[in-house]
Amino acid sequence: MSEIKAKLRSEIERLLKDRFVDVFIAFKKADAPLRPQPAFFRNTNELDDLEYNGLCQNNLANYLTRYPKDTKIGIVVRGCESRSVNALVVEKQHPRENLYMIGIPCQGIVDIRKIFNRVGEEVANYSEFQDEVSVVFKGEQIKFPRKEVLHDSCLRCVHPNPINPDILLGDPVPEGDPSIVRQSVESFQALDKEKRYALFRQEAERCIRCYACREACPMCYCTECFVDHATPRWTETSISPAGTQAWHLIRAFHMAGRCTSCGACERACPMDIKLTYLTDKLNEDMLATYQFEAGMDDTTQPPFASFNLDDKNRFVV
Amino acid sequence: MIYILEKKKLDQTLQDWSSKYEVIAPQFVDGVLQFHPVHPNSELALNESINTRYPPKSLFLPQSEVMLRYNPKSNQLEDVKVLPEERIILGIRPCDAYAVTLLDTVFITEENSDPYWLARRSSTIIVGLGCNNPHSTCFCTTVGNGPFNHEGMDALMTEMDDVYFIEPFSDKGDALFSGLPIASEEEQLKVKRHQTQVTESMTIAFETENLKQTLDNLFDTDFWGKISESCLGCGVCTFLCPTCFCFDIVDEVQRNERVRNWDTCMFRIYSQEASGHNPRPTRAERTRQRLMHKYSYLPDQIGKIGCTGCGRCVRYCPVGLDIRAMLRAASDFESEVIHAG
Numbered sequence: 336m337s338e339i340k341a342k343l344r345s346e347i348e349r350l351l352k353d354r355f356v357d358v359f360i361a362f363k364k365a366d367a368p369l370r371p372q373p374a375f376f377r378n379t380n381e382l383d384d385l386e387y388n389g390l391c392q393n394n395l396a397n398y399l400t401r402y403p404k405d406t407k408i409g410i411v412v413r414g415c416e417s418r419s420v421n422a423l424v425v426e427k428q429h430p431r432e433n434l435y436m437i438g439i440p441c442q443g444i445v446d447i448r449k450i451f452n453r454v455g456e457e458v459a460n461y462s463e464f465q466d467e468v469s470v471v472f473k474g475e476q477i478k479f480p481r482k483e484v485l486h487d488s489c490l491r492c493v494h495p496n497p498i499n500p501d502i503l504l505g506d507p508v509p510e511g512d513p514s515i516v517r518q519s520v521e522s523f524q525a526l527d528k529e530k531r532y533a534l535f536r537q538e539a540e541r542c543i544r545c546y547a548c549r550e551a552c553p554m555c556y557c558t559e560c561f562v563d564h565a566t567p568r569w570t571e572t573s574i575s576p577a578g579t580q581a582w583h584l585i586r587a588f589h590m591a592g593r594c595t596s597c598g599a600c601e602r603a604c605p606m607d608i609k610l611t612y613l614t615d616k617l618n619e620d621m622l623a624t625y626q627f628e629a630g631m632d633d634t635t636q637p638p639f640a641s642f643n644l645d646d647k648n649r650f651v652v
Numbered sequence: 653m654i655y656i657l658e659k660k661k662l663d664q665t666l667q668d669w670s671s672k673y674e675v676i677a678p679q680f681v682d683g684v685l686q687f688h689p690v691h692p693n694s695e696l697a698l699n700e701s702i703n704t705r706y707p708p709k710s711l712f713l714p715q716s717e718v719m720l721r722y723n724p725k726s727n728q729l730e731d732v733k734v735l736p737e738e739r740i741i742l743g744i745r746p747c748d749a750y751a752v753t754l755l756d757t758v759f760i761t762e763e764n765s766d767p768y769w770l771a772r773r774s775s776t777i778i779v780g781l782g783c784n785n786p787h788s789t790c791f792c793t794t795v796g797n798g799p800f801n802h803e804g805m806d807a808l809m810t811e812m813d814d815v816y817f818i819e820p821f822s823d824k825g826d827a828l829f830s831g832l833p834i835a836s837e838e839e840q841l842k843v844k845r846h847q848t849q850v851t852e853s854m855t856i857a858f859e860t861e862n863l864k865q866t867l868d869n870l871f872d873t874d875f876w877g878k879i880s881e882s883c884l885g886c887g888v889c890t891f892l893c894p895t896c897f898c899f900d901i902v903d904e905v906q907r908n909e910r911v912r913n914w915d916t917c918m919f920r921i922y923s924q925e926a927s928g929h930n931p932r933p934t935r936a937e938r939t940r941q942r943l944m945h946k947y948s949y950l951p952d953q954i955g956k957i958g959c960t961g962c963g964r965c966v967r968y969c970p971v972g973l974d975i976r977a978m979l980r981a982a983s984d985f986e987s988e989v990i991h992a993g
């Protein structure tokens with residue numbers, strides 16, 4: 336058991352024993368190979384199943400909105416997840432006092448598809464040590480530098496350290512370099528209009544409307560999504576160009592000032608569709624225009640959700 | 653009868669077919685393995701141990717199908733007819749070919765048959781490919797299928813060394829390959845031995861004997877809430893499933909089209925009623941529906957399990973839910989909770 340997992344386990348044990356939380360949201364060992372699952376611990380005797388490694392690919396903040404607001408929830412968070420939790424607290428989805436965040440500085444989520452692409456899908460026995468991850472393929476151990484198999488969102492991560500956790504396990508890691516995000520946004524922006532649209536179509540029109548991106552996103556908690564609205568219908572629900580493009584555009588715009596660049600949407604997509612090139616651009620606009628990054632504290636309203644009576648744009652009020 | 657097709661002659665065979673048929677085979681398109689029409693420069697991906705990600709049911713039941721068009725000028729409705737080319741689906745795996753036969757029971761009935769399904773079915777020759785290296789997420793033998801089963805196929809190819817051994821199972825299949833050399837008795841034995849060996853190497857993932865009864869017993873328990881706690885409620889498992897067939901018919905008014913789209917019981921709105929009432933209000937009931945449809949209701953209706961063990965739902969679930977583990981848990985839950993009292 337890794338050192339950090341041992342620390343995490345004893346901390347969760349303490350919280351559950353003292354009845355400090357009703358449920359603790361973390362990961363448990365995989366049923367399917369290399370797929371640790373989100374897990375909901377209520378008793379200390381369940382903790383043998385606890386898992387924590389680079390393959391834990393979901394954003395656990397996603398589950399906060401499923402509980403009544405008086406539930407005392409414990410949750411393990413990495414940088415992006417802590418920001419999602421904060422953003423949800425700002426949006427009044429769960430009171431901060433009923434949350435206990437155990438923060439772990441993040442070394443980045445391993446994109447299992449990058450490993451599959453390099454060695455084949457029949458890999459087993461994942462392990463990681465410091466900057467290296469290894470898998471077994473047909474009886475042979477294959478090692479990778481962790482950086483080479485990180486998810487793209489994690490390669491661009493600016494805030495790997497949890498923001499505002501109740502307790503931090505492990506030593507902080509260096510903050511990311513914002514210019515790396517800018518590079519990817521700029522390379523998209525640098526394309527001419529036709530090429531940008533071609534890229535957008537290439538991604539959006541492969542969509543199969545399974546909405547895994549929506550369901551994997553902590554900020555997509557609407558009871559009724561606009562695509563599910565029947566009267567009126569806001570968009571086509573077929574896999575037509577109009578339908579898929581509308582879904583991808585409007586989904587992205589609903590994320591403005593709320594997305595924490597965790598990349599859970601891309602990791603959930605069964606068709607390997609790129610989604611973050613849109614949200615990263617919106618995030619950068621929010622930063623440039625309003626000096627705002629989602630979830631950096633648990634009180635500041637995102638610019639598009641706030642208003643005040645003195646707004647210089649009179650039409651707002 | 654088993655024919656021999658040397659691998660190096662596959663290209664020529666494809667070319668010969670292409671004058672008469674549209675050939676569709678697994679290929680990597682945008683990095684995703686899926687069935688795609690074969691063109692002269694196509695690179696076929698027949699050697700992958702993994703199945704296509706997007707299921708070939710889409711070749712018979714497209715995800716979005718235009719059923720009729722309204723012509724605003726003439727103020728008339730225009731029927732949209734399916735007039736598919738004669739085609740060959742090459743390299744479909746036994747789980748997916750078998751799935752097509754399960755879907756036949758839905759779309760072809762004595763009282764009523766689906767014209768779109770029928771048209772595509774009757775114009776298609778299915779040439780399957782047996783699985784030499786079943787993936788660890790595959791469980792076809794558990795659900796009464798197998799890596800060399802030929803149900804739903806006109807012919808089955810078994811790859812060994814540098815040849816494909818081809819067993820035809822219909823006149824159409826026989827006609828496609830009848831010009832090829834015939835395998836010797838010794839070779840035929842070798843093929844059968846190989847098929848048996850691979851089949852027997854697969855482990856049984858869960859018991860199916862009393863499964864229907866077990867699930868029925870669990871209907872009103874909190875088992876479903878337990879196993880669906882991490883479920884996102886997305887449509888990955890059902891859309892990628894080769895046997896899920898639910899659809900929704902919508903009017904895309906801006907295009908004047910009536911379209912039939914895949915739908916899924918995992919979505920909240922699937923069972924949402926106009927009154928606002930939802931008989932399957934949470935992911936627990938929806939998960940119950942998905943599992944019980946395959947393992948209880950279809951066995952009731954057609955005497956067969958509605959899952960072919962292809963493993964797609966296991967491989968692509970964004971939260972790593974594994975239907976095999978769910979079904980094992982069902983038996984455990986029954987013996988622990990129900991029988992214990």
